Amino acid sequence: MSYIPRGPLTDLPTGHPCADCPVRAVTICRTQTPDVLAALRGLGTMQRLQEGQAVFHEGDPARRVFMLTYGSLKIYTLLLDGRRQVTGFMFPGDFLGVAVDGEYAFTIEALERSELWWFSRDAFTRFVDQNPSIERELYHLSAHELAAAQQQMVLLGRKTAAERLASFFYELLERQERAGTGAGQILDLPMNRLDIADYLGLTKETVSRMLAELRSRGLIRLAAQNRVEVLDRAGLVDLAQGSGGNG
Amino acid sequence: MSYIPRGPLTDLPTGHPCADCPVRAVTICRTQTPDVLAALRGLGTMQRLQEGQAVFHEGDPARRVFMLTYGSLKIYTLLLDGRRQVTGFMFPGDFLGVAVDGEYAFTIEALERSELWWFSRDAFTRFVDQNPSIERELYHLSAHELAAAQQQMVLLGRKTAAERLASFFYELLERQERAGTGAGQILDLPMNRLDIADYLGLTKETVSRMLAELRSRGLIRLAAQNRVEVLDRAGLVDLAQGSGGNG
DNA sequence: CGAAATTTTGAGACCCGTCAAGCGGAGTGG
DNA sequence: CCACTCCGCTTGACGGGTCTCAAAATTTCG
Numbered sequence: 060m061s062y063i064p065r066g067p068l069t070d071l072p073t074g075h076p077c078a079d080c081p082v083r084a085v086t087i088c089r090t091q092t093p094d095v096l097a098a099l100r101g102l103g104t105m106q107r108l109q110e111g112q113a114v115f116h117e118g119d120p121a122r123r124v125f126m127l128t129y130g131s132l133k134i135y136t137l138l139l140d141g142r143r144q145v146t147g148f149m150f151p152g153d154f155l156g157v158a159v160d161g162e163y164a165f166t167i168e169a170l171e172r173s174e175l176w177w178f179s180r181d182a183f184t185r186f187v188d189q190n191p192s193i194e195r196e197l198y199h200l201s202a203h204e205l206a207a208a209q210q211q212m213v214l215l216g217r218k219t220a221a222e223r224l225a226s227f228f229y230e231l232l233e234r235q236e237r238a239g240t241g242a243g244q245i246l247d248l249p250m251n252r253l254d255i256a257d258y259l260g261l262t263k264e265t266v267s268r269m270l271a272e273l274r275s276r277g278l279i280r281l282a283a284q285n286r287v288e289v290l291d292r293a294g295l296v297d298l299a300q301g302s303g304g305n306g
Numbered sequence: 307m308s309y310i311p312r313g314p315l316t317d318l319p320t321g322h323p324c325a326d327c328p329v330r331a332v333t334i335c336r337t338q339t340p341d342v343l344a345a346l347r348g349l350g351t352m353q354r355l356q357e358g359q360a361v362f363h364e365g366d367p368a369r370r371v372f373m374l375t376y377g378s379l380k381i382y383t384l385l386l387d388g389r390r391q392v393t394g395f396m397f398p399g400d401f402l403g404v405a406v407d408g409e410y411a412f413t414i415e416a417l418e419r420s421e422l423w424w425f426s427r428d429a430f431t432r433f434v435d436q437n438p439s440i441e442r443e444l445y446h447l448s449a450h451e452l453a454a455a456q457q458q459m460v461l462l463g464r465k466t467a468a469e470r471l472a473s474f475f476y477e478l479l480e481r482q483e484r485a486g487t488g489a490g491q492i493l494d495l496p497m498n499r500l501d502i503a504d505y506l507g508l509t510k511e512t513v514s515r516m517l518a519e520l521r522s523r524g525l526i527r528l529a530a531q532n533r534v535e536v537l538d539r540a541g542l543v544d545l546a547q548g549s550g551g552n553g
Numbered sequence: 554c555g556a557a558a559t560t561t562t563g564a565g566a567c568c569c570g571t572c573a574a575g576c577g578g579a580g581t582g583g
Numbered sequence: 584c585c586a587c588t589c590c591g592c593t594t595g596a597c598g599g600g601t602c603t604c605a606a607a608a609t610t611t612c613g
Contacts, residue, residue, distance in 0.1 A: 136456065136457075136460050138460070138464060138465070138547065138548035138549075138550075139547050139548055139549040139550070140548060140549050140550030141550075142464040142465075142548060142550075143464070144459055144460040144463040144464045146456045146459050146460070156449075157449060157453075164453055164456065164457075165456065187442075191438060191441070194438070194441040194442055194445060195434075195441055197445045198441060198444045198445040198448060201445060201448040201449055201451075201452060202403075202404060202448055204448075204452055205448060205451055205452055205455060206404075206411055208452060208455035208456070208458075208459070209383065209393045209411065209412065209455070210383075210411075211455075211459055212391055212393050212455070212458055212459060212462060213383050213385065213391040213393070215459060215462035215463045215507060216391040216462045216504075216506075216507030217385060217389040217390070217391045217507065218385070218389075219600080219601095220600075220601070251559070251560090252559075252560065252561095253559090257463075259463075260462060260463030260464065261601080261602090262601075262602060262603080263559090263560080263561095264560090264561080264562085264601090264602075264603085264604095265600090265601060265602075266560095267560060267561050267562080268561085268562080268601090270560095270561090271561080271562090283610095284559080284560075284609080284610065284611095300385065300386055301385035301386055301387060301389060302385075302386040302387055303385075303386070303387030303388075303389075466568080466569095467568080467569070498591070498592090499591075499592065499593095500591090508569080508570090509569075509570055509571080510591090510592080510593095511569090511570075511571080511572095511592090511593080511594085512568095512569060512570075513592095514592060514593050514594080515569090515593080515594080517592095517593090518593080518594085530578095531577090531578075531591080531592070
């Protein structure tokens with residue numbers, strides 16, 4: 060299965076500083092030469108974030124693009140009565156470059172102490188003009204993002220609570236592996252149960268119950284409150300893919 | 307509200323042949339000069355589709371990109387046990403250019419007699435190389451698509467059945483208005499109840515029941531089985547936005 | 554160690570899914 | 584022109600999966 064397309068998008072020159080970057084969301088980390096990245100960094104401003112601090116809110120004018128270099132963020136949208144949908148999480152290497160003019164349609168908030176580099180949209184646009192290779196890269200990466208978004212729609216529209224949680228863990232596992240970070244089948248979750256619930260279209264109670272369920276099936280183990288060890292990866296994938304208990 | 311960003315993405319030269327194109331999905335209809343569009347069309351092949359005929363299936367090698375010129379299509383993904391999620395519909399002017407190499411992750415099927423133009427990925431890539439303005443346009447448009455995908459995640463993850471149907475009608479209404487097609491508050495639905503259900507993460511029975519609900523609230527009227535008239539647009543929007551009955 | 558916050562567990566309710574029957578429009582043939 | 588059939592849509596009854604509300608257990612942090 061491939062919730063997120065695997066492998067490098069394009070080959071990187073050996074020694075490329077981002078050879079080990081995770082490729083999720085819209086990132087320009089890959090395929091760019093070190094020169095390009097250095098030049099880009101020169102245009103940016105570093106910003107540190109406390110846990111819970113927002114990068115921006117829904118409705119803010121979209122004047123910046125940024126890249127996460129440390130920590131993790133959550134992206135969410137609210138309905139008028141307060142219902143919340145977390146539409147994604149960001150990890151180091153992820154790039155957010157909303158090409159839609161106007162206002163941000165979501166809020167981004169730090170899950171833990173984090174660090175990012177931001178660029179004014181204008182400066183970034185000028186930079187892209189001068190480095191056409193980036194344009195295609197951005198397009199490719201947003202297409203990857205779209206594929207991931209479609210998988211999430213399948214999850215939210217058609218999967219059971221247990222399948223959703225299995226899918227979530229598998230997604231994190233794959234991502235961690237592509238990033239080359241993390242330790243084997245161990246997942247350290249920077250988000251709490253409510254964030255997971257709002258990402259999976261569930262409640263925190265249901266997430267808790269499904270954790271117990273996956274545990275009782277022997278698929279996972281809770282090494283600590285926010286540390287999940289995947290014990291039966293194949294079983295997890297079967298569940299995540301939704302074979303209806305027959306596969 | 308703006309389920310899909312409104313208005314033209316960029317200004318078009320007056321007399322541009324696509325001035326009235328709907329801008330949904332990834333389309334390159336806008337911002338390109340007539341010369342560019344003519345050249346592109348020269349590279350393509352026209353294909354007619356019967357109702358129910360597939361353009362391609364999940365798992366097919368992704369060797370083509372295409373633009374819909376007539377009719378309507380549905381995009382869907384299946385789980386192993388047959389559960390289906392419709393992730394989107396395509397209407398004339400919509401462009402599908404999956405930048406992800408490998409295989410299509412979904413199936414596209416005609417809802418009615420339709421007509422499209424397809425291009426081999428290679429030819430299209432060469433064309434884009436020669437027309438750099440398209441690159442940015444593609445990036446912009448896929449970003450718009452991403453915004454729409456996020457709104458759909460909110461719908462699937464957090465909205466009630468009635469809210470989902472209201473959102474659906476409102477989305478179609480906005481799209482029709484942007485396209486400059488259609489007649490006022492009348493929606494002619496090319497998809498059946500099951501397609502709507504699979505798009506909204508519901509069953510066809512629930513769609514039916516919610517239709518009755520919206521009707522009884524005076525928000526819509528069924529001029530015919532597949533012809534919906536929006537009677538109370540503001541009320542529909544209120545419901546779609548999810549103010550929890552308080553807004 | 555104690556207080557606050559988060560997570561887990563439990564009981565009951567509700568929304569929507571499932572299954573089944575009835576309705577109605579479109580097409581067909583007499 | 585009308586009866587018949589087919590197929591999609593609607594409606595109803597019931598059940599189940601998840602939500603809600605509540606409390607206990609666990610972890611975190613001062």
